[in-house]
Amino acid sequence: MNCALRFFSYDFTFPADEIPQWSTLVERWYQLDPFSYGLAEAYWRLRNQMCVPEIMFLASSGGSFETDVSFSNSPTFNPAKFVHTLPNIRSSSLCQVMKWHGPVVCVQNGSSTLTSALGEALDWAVKEYKNLWIVGCQRAETCYRAEFLVLSTVLNERGAYAIRRRTTNESVTNGDAELRRFLRGDDQSTSFFISDKYEVVSG
């Protein structure tokens, strides 16, 4: 199979300390929760480096729990907060900034959400789509982090990583923490098992 993977991440603090450049594209941008804001801001800054996707997988590990607690604690139950208590909502601002529409599947699988979304996307890439995104946003230690995994089966696309079929049968125990370490180059591995079928290999 011919499939390239590129990984982008963008760290940000929230609330924003300046009006984003895409503010006119998103209705009431100032009411976005950190995850919705982050995906839009990250895309805006990285947009020239990424192809347009045909389908997106939104990896929402932990769902929208941080926003759920924020809503439940608000003295007046702000509806602007309630609308963000669905994990899929964070793709809405992203789609608005991208001026994009298409199929989006919001998946959750605990500490393997990103890995599951990538595995799912790989299956869809092999069968149906050429350009796919896996996007997610999470709280990091001192900030928030938006992540874009861009898959492409277009042969002239080069990525930092290649996807290939596995040749071994070891069971996969890797989760998102391990995947992130691999993609950020924090460990010495040259390959990473995504699923029982595929592995990611450093380019």
Add this chain to the structure above:
Amino acid sequence: MGRQNKEDRDMIAVLGYGCNSAAGQGVKDLWHSLVNGTDNATGFCYDDWPDHVRAYWNQLGYRTHKAYFFRSKRPPEISCADFMVEQLLASFAEAKEMASCSFLPNEKIGIILASTKGCVEDYVWKLKEADNVTLQEDLLALLLQKFITRSELKPQRALCVSNACASSHGAMAVARHWLTNNLVDKVLVVAADIVGPFILTGFASLRSLSLTAMRPFSAVRDGLRVGEAATAIILGRVEGALDAHAVIESVALDSEGHAVTRPSTDGGSLKRACATVLKHTTPNLIIAHGTATQVNDKVEDEVIAELFSEQSTPVVTAAKWCVGHTMGASGSIDLIAGCEILKNKKVFSLPQGTRIDSALKASYVVESHVADVERILITSLGFGGYHGALMLAKKEVV
């Protein structure tokens, strides 16, 4: 059903289904309520809600609001998660009994959970914002894992899909992909959402709850009522599925970047999703999302009018007036209702006595009647601009 052309391979079979809703435990109860016009909404006591939530509810004037609850109440010592798993297991048992094939030991199984909030009520009221929440567990994944453990199934694939009120359509799209690409042999799609103070105050804050009754497409519609449901649908490949109850011919998803809580006024995203499933076939009937809000019903009506010519417009019905808007499970409830329509050769209507909004253009079912329906288009609209469309068909016509 042994053909090998591409269209066959893109279709999946509905092998069995079960549900629990405000209509009762089981598909029969749901069906009887739908054809008899029974509105299963009930009032509820909110004395045990957190103080600030109760105060907010009273202030909004929703004291007489009704919602749709499971017939059996959750005992206070049982968590929402365990209660939801019990309802899902019961629905799964019903689905297994209906599916003449069981899960064979050598079969590869996939399980997908469709839900919007899972068991959030177990956690959200115990934490304060200042606690610097970092959720260690994913509430949907936790629910799914509990279900898998209790069901004793050993799935090769398991995933949670949370596409707001279009979660079931999202789950069906993933299931279809798994099956038509031979990644698994059967897929169990389970869907559940429950109603508690979090959901009720949320929708109340949006001013989208009805103060009267749920009346989709009615001239006097004033909003929705939320409902609890737990469903289980067993899906398999079409080839060799001699006992399929129905066939899902196609599923399509589309998300638009318009606004968070409402679709674009021209319904572009819903139209795209519907157009995809309408490529080769025309339905006799549409089960609409029909939430009875001014915006949703108007947009759905516009889309239907644009997609079909006056001569070929299918009639439109909806199910939420009977068991409520069951959120992540709503698309599954509609699919089950659609399967029962195909089986019983009868179409249920909108609430009895509905006076259809004269501004709407489609044809609406106002009286239950006998009809040998062949194909049903089922639509879902979700917050965040998520839309789903699914074509359900009698196995004899595919």
